[in-house]
Amino acid sequence: MRVARTFGEARTTADGRVALIPTMGALHEGHLALVDTARAADPDTVMMSVFVNPIQFDDPADLERYPRDLERDTALAEAAGVGVLFAPSVEEMYPQEPVVRVSAGPLGEPMEGRRKGHFDGVATVVTKLFAGLQPSAAVFGRKDAQQVAVIRRLVVDLSFPVRVLPAPTLREPDGLALSSRNVFLDDREGALGLSRGLFAAADAIEGGLEDGSAAEAIVAEAVADAGAQLHYASLVDAATLEPVDRVRDGTVLAVAAQVGEVRLIDNVHIDGDGTVDRGRLLTRPSTLTGGG
Numbered sequence: 274m275r276v277a278r279t280f281g282e283a284r285t286t287a288d289g290r291v292a293l294i295p296t297m298g299a300l301h302e303g304h305l306a307l308v309d310t311a312r313a314a315d316p317d318t319v320m321m322s323v324f325v326n327p328i329q330f331d332d333p334a335d336l337e338r339y340p341r342d343l344e345r346d347t348a349l350a351e352a353a354g355v356g357v358l359f360a361p362s363v364e365e366m367y368p369q370e371p372v373v374r375v376s377a378g379p380l381g382e383p384m385e386g387r388r389k390g391h392f393d394g395v396a397t398v399v400t401k402l403f404a405g406l407q408p409s410a411a412v413f414g415r416k417d418a419q420q421v422a423v424i425r426r427l428v429v430d431l432s433f434p435v436r437v438l439p440a441p442t443l444r445e446p447d448g449l450a451l452s453s454r455n456v457f458l459d460d461r462e463g464a465l466g467l468s469r470g471l472f473a474a475a476d477a478i479e480g481g482l483e484d485g486s487a488a489e490a491i492v493a494e495a496v497a498d499a500g501a502q503l504h505y506a507s508l509v510d511a512a513t514l515e516p517v518d519r520v521r522d523g524t525v526l527a528v529a530a531q532v533g534e535v536r537l538i539d540n541v542h543i544d545g546d547g548t549v550d551r552g553r554l555l556t557r558p559s560t561l562t563g564g565g
């Protein structure tokens with residue numbers, strides 16, 4: 274594996290068609306599983322970027338404490354089969370305070386839109402990665418359903434010739450979705466409210482439940498029972514993120530909740546003739562997120 278610190282190095286190091294996996298580092302098994310999705314696109318080079326993007330954080334304290342360990346990430350990426358690791362400095366990514374930025378428009382407003390400017394920051398950095406690295410495909414985890422919706426529209430609206438490849442959510446054996454922020458969790462029971470609620474709603478949906486509010490209520494109740502503080506439980510269209518009343522293919526049931534100091538998000542996708550994509554469970558607890 275080669276490590277590139279500048280856009281120029283990354284471009285000259287990569288051969289042929291590139292499948293890009295954008296990350297903020299602090300890698301865990303969920304990130305590493307994205308390498309399999311990238312490989313399935315049959316690229317010449319699997320490239321992973323590691324960059325903690327300051328302009329997508331609305332809370333300076335969150336940016337400050339976001340876990341960073343490039344040495345560890347380099348070893349993990351190499352072992353997972355990444356060909357080129359692109360790890361730019363903030364100065365390489367933003368030689369000047371960016372004046373021209375990309376807006377996620379209305380897709381940036383609902384749900385995680387409460388993090389002010391978050392999706393404009395995401396759309397801007399992903400645009401820079403696409404422009405500067407010229408991948409032919411890029412992988413994004415379904416765990417961040419709103420991000421997938423934003424990026425899908427970004428490639429259409431800005432005419433990037435990039436195939437967007439969504440990847441399933443990887444979970445701990447007990448259901449908790451892997452996240453770099455799980456290292457800060459001190460209330461695992463509270464955290465499990467999200468996946469428990471989603472799985473209960475998924476079971477009900479596969480059993481014939483169609484009412485969106487009823488599905489949302491199942492999630493909200495599980496989160497409350499676990500002692501976490503619900504921010505939202507919403508059934509939305511996966512592409513437009515608009516609320517929907519009835520469960521159907523192409524919808525996503527999304528949840529966000531505060532668990533102690535940590536804000537968690539999770540979701541399930543309804544997309545296979547009424548079956549629900551809950552993601553994939555690890556068979557053994559993650560060794561990379563301090564969980565288990």
Ligand code: AMP
Nearest residue numbers: 296297303413414416417441442443451
């Ligand atoms: P992050 O480093 O948190 O910005 O995430 C980088 C990429 O990994 C994004 O596309 C995320 O959606 C994806 N990702 C994060 N956690 C998971 C997970 N548990 N399962 C699958 N993909 C994930």
